[in-house]
Structure formats: C-alpha cells, structure tokens
Amino acid sequence: MRSFISIIKKHILLILILSLLISCSNDDNTYLNEYQDNNLHKTELKLKQMIDKQLVKTPTGSETKYQTSNTTFYYGSNGYIEKTIKTHDYMPDIEYGFYEYEGNNLISRSYYMGDFLFYKEDFFYENDRLSKSTYIFSKIGIPYTTYYKYNENKDLIGTEFYKSNESMPYQTVTLHYNSAKNIITASNIYNDGYKETLTYWLDNKNNISKYSLPENYLKKFIGGTENIKSFDNSDYHYEYNKYSYPIKLENALGIQYYEYYQP
Numbered sequence: 171m172r173s174f175i176s177i178i179k180k181h182i183l184l185i186l187i188l189s190l191l192i193s194c195s196n197d198d199n200t201y202l203n204e205y206q207d208n209n210l211h212k213t214e215l216k217l218k219q220m221i222d223k224q225l226v227k228t229p230t231g232s233e234t235k236y237q238t239s240n241t242t243f244y245y246g247s248n249g250y251i252e253k254t255i256k257t258h259d260y261m262p263d264i265e266y267g268f269y270e271y272e273g274n275n276l277i278s279r280s281y282y283m284g285d286f287l288f289y290k291e292d293f294f295y296e297n298d299r300l301s302k303s304t305y306i307f308s309k310i311g312i313p314y315t316t317y318y319k320y321n322e323n324k325d326l327i328g329t330e331f332y333k334s335n336e337s338m339p340y341q342t343v344t345l346h347y348n349s350a351k352n353i354i355t356a357s358n359i360y361n362d363g364y365k366e367t368l369t370y371w372l373d374n375k376n377n378i379s380k381y382s383l384p385e386n387y388l389k390k391f392i393g394g395t396e397n398i399k400s401f402d403n404s405d406y407h408y409e410y411n412k413y414s415y416p417i418k419l420e421n422a423l424g425i426q427y428y429e430y431y432q433p
Contacts, residue, residue: 216431318390377395
C-alpha cells in the first residue's frame, strides 16, 4: 500500500514538474515572441515606392474605374526624402516634389507639374518644434498660414489657419487625446460660425513615413507616426509586413500599395 501511495506521489510530483516546465516554456516563448515583435516593430524602413489606384466615376457616372499613379521616393544624405517623381496612367504629365532641409528640419517642399510650380510650402520652427507653415497655391496666388500649438509633452493640441493677411483665423482646430493617445477628437470652428467634431482612431503600427521624414514635421498630421484606422465613419483597411508597416491600404477612395527598403 505504501509502495502504491509512493508511486502515486511520484506521478503527481512528475506531473507538477512537467506542468511547471511547460508553463515556463510557454512564458519564455511568449516573452521571446514579444521581444522579437518589439524589435521588428522598431526596424527602420524607408518608403521606396507607392502605387495609388483611385476610384473615379466614368463620365456617365454609371460605373467606376481605377486611375493609377506611381510615386518613387529619393533620399538625401540626411536620410530623409529629398525628391519624388510621380507618373500617371491617365495623363502624360509628370509631377516632381522637392524637399529642403536645415539639419534635420524640413524647411520647404515644392511640387511641380512638369515645369509649372503647382504649390510651395515653407516651415518654421521654435525649440525644435514646428510652429508655423506658409502655403501658396500658384493658380490662386493667395498665401495661407498655419500656426501650431503643443502641450508640455510636445503633443500637437491645436492649429489656427489663416487666409492671406486676415486678422481672424479661417479655421481653428483643437485636439483632444484619450489616455492611450490612440483616439483623437478634433474640434473644428470656422470663421462663419460653423462647428464640427471629428474623431480619429489610430493603430499602434508604423506609419509609411515614420523614418522617411522628420518626426517634428510628421507631428503636424494626425496619425503622422501611426496609421488612421477610422475617421468620420470611414474605415481604413491595412495589410502589414512583419515589421508592422502597411503594405496595402484600402478604403472608399481606392487602394494604395507601399514598397520599402532597409537602409
């Protein structure tokens, strides 16, 4: 009888040891997977090419079709985008984008349609944060100015948008974040009294431009370093690579494909 009890005890002890080993192994695997995922998430990739297939209606409006454009990105010695070339399957014009920097600050970007300057935007900084930008659309010729406001954590909390030399802002935007900073509410007030509130839901993945443009510039955009999953009842559907970068985006406007390279 004692021998039988002894055998039972040994079996119980063996089961406990095996359970502990399996538990430890699972914990180790979970930790290893999380470690590997975090390292992959931090991998620096730069945007190389973007294919944009936009849905447009035919002249009769009875059906839709895709219009495709292809943008190639070129980088300067500072590791940021220096030039873009965009071609289209629906028109012969080639678009060119040029980016200028002072150190790691983007100070100007210009877009040309062939030889024609389409628009130009200049950026100004205080304490390494974007404080103001000016924008001129060549066909209109009226300058627009945007001022940016931040909190103590350097999060963008608002913008004021002015037309030409008007003393009152055309549009004022105030941003509110949840504790995880993955839900952002934007309260918009226009100079005619119209108000609207828009809500953005973000993912926790890498934005396509995260390492292709300076972070202090990307902060001017909602979801500048992550990706917008949903906005104003519109959903954005992504496919990601193993490094947590989007390789495909699909929404009501069409489909975009992204290709990267690792510097």
